[in-house]
Amino acid sequence: MATIFAVGVGPGDPELLTRKAERVLRQADVILAPVSNPSEASVALATIRGFLDESRQEVIVHQFPMTSDKARLLPAWQEAAALIAVRAEAGKDVAFVTIGDPLFYSTFIYLQRILRETCPHVPLEIVPGISSVNASAAAAGIPLVEADEKMAVIPATAGVDKIAEALARFETVVLLKVKPVFGDILELIRQTGREQGTVFVERVGSDRQKVLTDFAEIAAHAPDYLSLLIIRCSC
Numbered sequence: 639m640a641t642i643f644a645v646g647v648g649p650g651d652p653e654l655l656t657r658k659a660e661r662v663l664r665q666a667d668v669i670l671a672p673v674s675n676p677s678e679a680s681v682a683l684a685t686i687r688g689f690l691d692e693s694r695q696e697v698i699v700h701q702f703p704m705t706s707d708k709a710r711l712l713p714a715w716q717e718a719a720a721l722i723a724v725r726a727e728a729g730k731d732v733a734f735v736t737i738g739d740p741l742f743y744s745t746f747i748y749l750q751r752i753l754r755e756t757c758p759h760v761p762l763e764i765v766p767g768i769s770s771v772n773a774s775a776a777a778a779g780i781p782l783v784e785a786d787e788k789m790a791v792i793p794a795t796a797g798v799d800k801i802a803e804a805l806a807r808f809e810t811v812v813l814l815k816v817k818p819v820f821g822d823i824l825e826l827i828r829q830t831g832r833e834q835g836t837v838f839v840e841r842v843g844s845d846r847q848k849v850l851t852d853f854a855e856i857a858a859h860a861p862d863y864l865s866l867l868i869i870r871c872s873c
Contacts, residue, residue: 639729639760639761640667640725640726640727640728640729640730640731640732640760640761641726641731641732641760641761641762641763642722642726642731642732642734642753642760642761642762642763643662643666643731643732643733643734643762643763643764643765644733644734644736644740644744644746644749644750644762644763644764644765645659645662645663645733645734645735645736645740645765645767646659646736646737646738646739646740646742646744646764646765646766646767646768647659647682647685647686647735647736647737647767648685648737648738648767648768648773648843649737649738649768649769649770649773649774649842649843649844650681650684650685650737650841650842650843650844650864651685651773651843651844652685652686652688652689654767654768654773654843655685655686655689655767656765656766656767658765659765659767660689662733662765663686663689663690663733663735664689664690664691665731666695666731666732666733667695667696667725667730667731667732668695668696668697668698668722668725668730668731668732668733669683669686669690669695669696669697669698669732669733669735670698670699670700670718670721670722670732670733670734670735671683671697671698671699671700671734671735672699672700672701672702672718672734672735672736672745673699673700673701673702674701674702674703675701676701680699681737681844681864682735682736682737683697683699683735685735685737686735696725696730698721700714700717700718700721701714702714702715702718702745711748715745715748715749715752716752718734718749719749719752719753719756720756722734722749722753723753723756723757723760726757726760727757727760734746734749736767737767737770738767738768738769738770739766739767739768739769740764740765740766740767741764741766742769743793743814750762770814770839770842770843770864770866771791771812771814771866771868773842773843774837774839774842774849774866774868775868777839777842777843777847777849778837778839778849778851778868780837780868780870781870782810782812782868783809783810787809787810788807788808788809788810789808789809789810789811789812790804790807790808790810790811790812791811791812791814792804792811792812792813792814793813793814793815794813794814794815794816794818794819794820794823794867795815795818795819797819798819798822798823798826801813801823801826802826802830805826805830805832805869806830809870809871810868810869810870810871811868811869812866812867812868812869813866813867813869814866815863815866816861816865816866816867817861817862817863817865820861823867824856824857827853827869832869832870832871833853834853835869835870835871836851836853836856836867836868836869836870837849837850837851837867837868837869837870838850838851838856838859838861838865838866838867839865839866839867839868840859840861840862840864840865841862841864841865842864846862
């Protein structure tokens with residue numbers, strides 16, 4: 639019987655794929671890659687191109703709008719689930735690829751729910767991947783947590799109040815999707831005296847990777863969408 643795979647391909651460096659991820663991608667009959675904007679390339683697909691045989695494998699790029707409006711997103715999830723299901727029902731192994739990990743702020747989480755409802759008899763296997771959080775800490779050469787420290791991971795779009803609360807409670811706070819509220823976050827970091835413990839990482843694992851540790855440089859930078867902040871307590 640065919641299997642549906644969700645494959646985490648890491649943050650963008652092909653060498654950070656697991657051996658299992660590579661094996662699944664090489665063997666799959668169909669690869670489905672998400673993209674938020676049809677005018678842009680899929681980061682996940684670009685990461686795995688070297689492992690594919692497009693003369694044998696069907697490669698589908700499917701758009702998921704960059705919005706939190708579920709009324710707009712649901713049709714895209716349902717369409718992707720249908721594309722996957724019809725091929726799996728035909729006996730083809732399908733691999734849905736996602737940057738980072740499939741269960742860490744991933745589009746696949748919503749697809750998983752739909753697929754389990756619409757085709758529960760088809761095996762579904764999840765292949766974990768290295769998240770941008772881990773890869774960014776490695777690129778910057780800083781610990782995320784040690785001993786009895788606590789860490790919070792927050793999409794910056796949750797709002798400044800949530801971020802302030804986390805900074806008061808956790809030794810390490812990782813902020814994802816910082817671009818829309820970058821200025822507000824920087825001001826909060828200044829107010830809480832966390833400048834010395836702040837690291838900015840953009841496009842980790844790619845040839846466009848940028849790691850900034852000087853707060854003045856961070857404040858002067860215009861962030862890319864694929865960027866995050868690691869804020870460590872320096873006390």
